[in-house]
Amino acid sequence: MIQGLGEGIYPSFCRDGWVLEAGWDHWSGDYLYATSVAGDDLLRQLFAVIEAGLASHLPVDRPG
Numbered sequence: 001m002i003q004g005l006g007e008g009i010y011p012s013f014c015r016d017g018w019v020l021e022a023g024w025d026h027w028s029g030d031y032l033y034a035t036s037v038a039g040d041d042l043l044r045q046l047f048a049v050i051e052a053g054l055a056s057h058l059p060v061d062r063p064g
Contacts, residue, residue: 008023010023019035020043021035
């Protein structure tokens with residue numbers, strides 16, 4: 001990892017025509033950034049899986 005005062009860069013993830021840049025900064029925290037359409041699609045799919053998993057653990061408002 002390369003680290004500065006308010007940011008850092010992690011190794012990139014590369015495979016089959018997509019690249020995901022990884023890092024962190026003091027505004028957003030940790031992040032993944034796609035540099036291609038294929039990478040964007042991969043991040044959308046990853047987000048959908050994570051979102052579905054989180055939704056199953058969120059409390060449900062019940063009248064009462």
